[in-house]
Amino acid sequence: MAANSHRPRAEHLGPERRRPQILDAALDIAVSEGVSAVTVxxxxxxxxxxxxxxxxxxANRVDMIAELVQRExxxxxxxxTTVLRRRAVDADATVFIDGFRALLNTVAExxxxWRLVYGSPDSEVAEFFGRGRADAVARCxxxxxxxxxxxxxxxADIDKKLYPLVELWVSASEGAVRSLLADSRWAPDELAEFLGESVYHALRTAV
Structure with a gap:
């Protein structure tokens, strides 16, 4: 007899209500076991x-993963878009702290x-991570x-130094996300203040 023959009948839900549940389950599996473990x-x-x-x-596993990646x-x-909204031009440390705070509270929520992005070596994830990073670099x-x-x-100095300074800022943001996910001793606001101050002073002293 099939292993699932005694499984209780699932509550009947239309596809529009069932799809988010399926994607949430697929996300759980992808984060804990990798995208390769996500199957029907x-x-x-x-x-x-x-x-x-x-x-x-x-229709199949490929469609399910594609929609999961698109949703995330x-x-x-x-x-x-929220984190990198336009801010004061003559920025002080507060502007950078606020930006890191917005980012890290999004990670906490x-x-x-974010674990799917930063913890998965799968090519499906790497592709959209690359697109997201390129967008962040452009906005920064x-x-x-x-x-x-x-x-x-x-x-003349701006033209020469802008790209490496943007990379410093974006890389620090990526490090902030990884730090928050990896180390429970950091609260989002505390880490935001520490890194916001650090990035501000690194950028400010480059002038």
Whole structure:
């Protein structure tokens, strides 16, 4: 007799209500075991439903993973739009602290999404992580150029130094996310103050 023959019948939900549940289960599996472990069978087992319930929402594993990646990418883009909204040009340490605070509180609110990005070696994840990082670099470049000018850096120096300074800022942000996920001793606001001050002084002394 099949192993799932005694499984209770799942509550009947339409695809629009069931799909988020499936994606949440797929995210749990991806974070804990890797994207390669996300299959129709593993998600059905996690939700305690039969495979046809999954197939009623997704044609196959590839479609399910693609929608999961798209959903989490959308969440990250929304977060980064909030974090990197336009700020004062003549920025002081408070501006950078506020930016790190917004970022790290987003991480605290959606840790699974960020763990998927920073903890997975899977190519499906690496591709959208690369797109998100490129977008963050572009936004930081747009923000930092006028700030360096307001701080008094000559235009020729801005053209030369802007990219490495943006990389410093973005890399520090990535390190902040990893630190918060890896070390429970840090609270988001505490880590934001520490790194915001550090990044500000590193950028300010480059002028």
């Amino acid at each position: 069978a593993s998600v059905a087992e996690r939700l305690r439903v039969t495979r046809p319930v999954i197939y009623a929402c997704f 990418e959308g969440r990250l883009r929304e977060s980064m 959606q840790p699974k999404t 470049t747009d923000l930092l150029r006028p700030t360096l000018a307001a701080w008094g850096m000559p235009e």
